[in-house]
Amino acid sequence: MNVVVSDAPAIEVTNLRKVYGQGHTEVVAIRAATLRIGRGEIVGLFGPSGSGKSTLLTAMALINPPTAGRIAIGGQPVMDGPRALVDARAFRRQHIGFVFQKPNLIPFLTALENVQVALEINDTPARQARQRALDLLGYLGVGPRATNLPDALSGGEQQRVAIARALANDPSLILADEPTASLDGALGRQVMELFAKVAHERRAGVLVVTHDHRTLDVFDRILDVEDGAIRERANPESDVQQ
Amino acid sequence: MNLAIRDIRHHVGRFVFTTLGVGLLLMIVMGMGGIYRGLIHEATLLVDRVGADLWVVQGTTRGPFAEISRVAANLEDRVRVVPGVARARRFVSHTLQREQGGKPLRMVVQGLAWPDDQGDWVPLVAGRGLRQAHFELIADQSLGLPLGEKIKLGKDLYEVVGQTRGLVGTGGDGLTFFTVSDALAIQFDVPGEAVRLERAARRARVADSDLGRLQPLLLDRAAGLSSGIPAFATPQVSAILVTLKPGADAAAVRRILGTWPDITVYSIQEQKDLLLAGMVDKARRQLGLFRVLLIIISTIIIALIIYTLTLDKLRDIALLKLIGARNRVIGGLILQQALLMGACGFGIAWCLGFYLFPYFPRRVLIEPPDLVSLGIIVILCSTLASLLGIWKALRVEPNTVLAG
Numbered sequence: 217m218n219v220v221v222s223d224a225p226a227i228e229v230t231n232l233r234k235v236y237g238q239g240h241t242e243v244v245a246i247r248a249a250t251l252r253i254g255r256g257e258i259v260g261l262f263g264p265s266g267s268g269k270s271t272l273l274t275a276m277a278l279i280n281p282p283t284a285g286r287i288a289i290g291g292q293p294v295m296d297g298p299r300a301l302v303d304a305r306a307f308r309r310q311h312i313g314f315v316f317q318k319p320n321l322i323p324f325l326t327a328l329e330n331v332q333v334a335l336e337i338n339d340t341p342a343r344q345a346r347q348r349a350l351d352l353l354g355y356l357g358v359g360p361r362a363t364n365l366p367d368a369l370s371g372g373e374q375q376r377v378a379i380a381r382a383l384a385n386d387p388s389l390i391l392a393d394e395p396t397a398s399l400d401g402a403l404g405r406q407v408m409e410l411f412a413k414v415a416h417e418r419r420a421g422v423l424v425v426t427h428d429h430r431t432l433d434v435f436d437r438i439l440d441v442e443d444g445a446i447r448e449r450a451n452p453e454s455d456v457q458q
Numbered sequence: 459m460n461l462a463i464r465d466i467r468h469h470v471g472r473f474v475f476t477t478l479g480v481g482l483l484l485m486i487v488m489g490m491g492g493i494y495r496g497l498i499h500e501a502t503l504l505v506d507r508v509g510a511d512l513w514v515v516q517g518t519t520r521g522p523f524a525e526i527s528r529v530a531a532n533l534e535d536r537v538r539v540v541p542g543v544a545r546a547r548r549f550v551s552h553t554l555q556r557e558q559g560g561k562p563l564r565m566v567v568q569g570l571a572w573p574d575d576q577g578d579w580v581p582l583v584a585g586r587g588l589r590q591a592h593f594e595l596i597a598d599q600s601l602g603l604p605l606g607e608k609i610k611l612g613k614d615l616y617e618v619v620g621q622t623r624g625l626v627g628t629g630g631d632g633l634t635f636f637t638v639s640d641a642l643a644i645q646f647d648v649p650g651e652a653v654r655l656e657r658a659a660r661r662a663r664v665a666d667s668d669l670g671r672l673q674p675l676l677l678d679r680a681a682g683l684s685s686g687i688p689a690f691a692t693p694q695v696s697a698i699l700v701t702l703k704p705g706a707d708a709a710a711v712r713r714i715l716g717t718w719p720d721i722t723v724y725s726i727q728e729q730k731d732l733l734l735a736g737m738v739d740k741a742r743r744q745l746g747l748f749r750v751l752l753i754i755i756s757t758i759i760i761a762l763i764i765y766t767l768t769l770d771k772l773r774d775i776a777l778l779k780l781i782g783a784r785n786r787v788i789g790g791l792i793l794q795q796a797l798l799m800g801a802c803g804f805g806i807a808w809c810l811g812f813y814l815f816p817y818f819p820r821r822v823l824i825e826p827p828d829l830v831s832l833g834i835i836v837i838l839c840s841t842l843a844s845l846l847g848i849w850k851a852l853r854v855e856p857n858t859v860l861a862g
Contacts, residue, residue, distance in 0.1 A: 270860060273860075274857050274860060277780070277857075279780065279855070279856045279857045280857060305779065305782050305783075305784070305856075306782060307782075308780065308781065308782045309781065309782020309783075310782070314780060314781065316859060316860065320773070320777050320859055322774045322777065322778075323468065323774070324461075324464050324465045324467065324468030324469070324771075324774075325461075325464055329459060329464065332459060333459055333461070333778075334781050334782075336459050337778070337781065337782060337783045337784065337787055338782065342459065345459075365468075381781070393860060
């Protein structure tokens, strides 16, 4: 059984290290990364391509085991080195929400069903799942498009549905991988503000990997990743070092 | 939420056409089984309907349906006096082919021991049984001979007085019923010139013998009708059909008849077994092999279709895994689609067969147990077919979603 302590940090990563390959082909993707994201906090993760952002994200999402280090989510230790301390898939289902660069909605499900499916695979009864999905879509401003298939939605609407899906099971941690990359500036900002709203109103820890410097003011803290190392930026309003 | 149904709803055209293809394939599988059942039904139809308890045939032979059987017509008198026998009838069976309206007309000729047997047991759909000793016949509708039609067989014209439906022989040719004497006349009809030559040869043989020289009047006899020569054998028939008295001991009757070295006796079941083992067995095995091959092909096709459908949604499956879907949700999606495809294909096969099979030249008999067993096979094959797709789906890494 997964026990997440409500006042514990959304995620705590300690001395995380990820190495690909062996011997002369060895590549260190992350070196001794340590970070902490509290509940209700939105954190931006910046860094150039190949700096290890995606590796860090997938390790935190429990889909890419680290070589060393520890991860605790909601106060519960979940990874100790490459060893999973919980059923990773069940834990993701219950405690982690994902938003991607592309919305990645399931094309044969309507907006409502895309949210509903996340609830139903977490054993929420169909009727309750439907109502909660409708509520979330309404909260994110796409309620009127609930019965539309993804093809019929604009990019911004699709991303809102994806956020609704990420919020469906009321996760303690939301991981977003460049969620505004395919959106125009205004829409991108709207989505970022939505993440901030979710973090603050729903007390979720939100980590956003992004290159979009126009939305720096949205984040409570900014982390820079470079050559596999994480450094917290002193002044969140300042530009990226790279 | 049923993901399988929603995916199908999204790709309904592809699913419908694919399922239609599977259905056509299954219809052929179903038809193969039906043809086999039809063969058995047609092969045993006459033996079942003729109402004989025992078949007396030529010694050491397997009866008129397996090979040529010849017994003297007066054997029926010998059989009739055996204790326990209620009725003995002559039976003639042979196949002939003539031309009717420029088309080949193949029929199985059955001789009935008129007047004892007027064909009242024959299930008529129109007309009546045989009511006179000659020149009438009952014909199956498959022969295309309407009531009142007159056909020339041998030297005589025969009128169709009754019609049956679906009464055919083992080769699928329609049955016709004549009196035994007409059936024999048709079977042994020879051209006039052949008769004249035979009579001349007979006269010459008698003239060369001492008897012919001593009795010149015999020469005229020898050159006359065969039936007018007492020394010639009585007509030969195919078999004698025996009906036992109520409560008679069939084994006892068989024991008595079994002591006669010139005949062999078969029960109805033995006669049917001989028919099936001799005439239908190879067809059964052939059709059986085709069925197995088609089932394997259907399974492979369903497997490939399901595999392709799975490949199309690998990214969606990876996403489902990423957001925590259990393997059974993903496996269920694929398995349900395979089962639905199999079930719909089976339904299409049944519907198409229901309307198409009656137009086939041979009877295609679909029986409920065959439908049930094919349904079970389809379920098993669909399950098997889904394994490839499930295997592929379960190997997908959730982080596939994050790549591009």
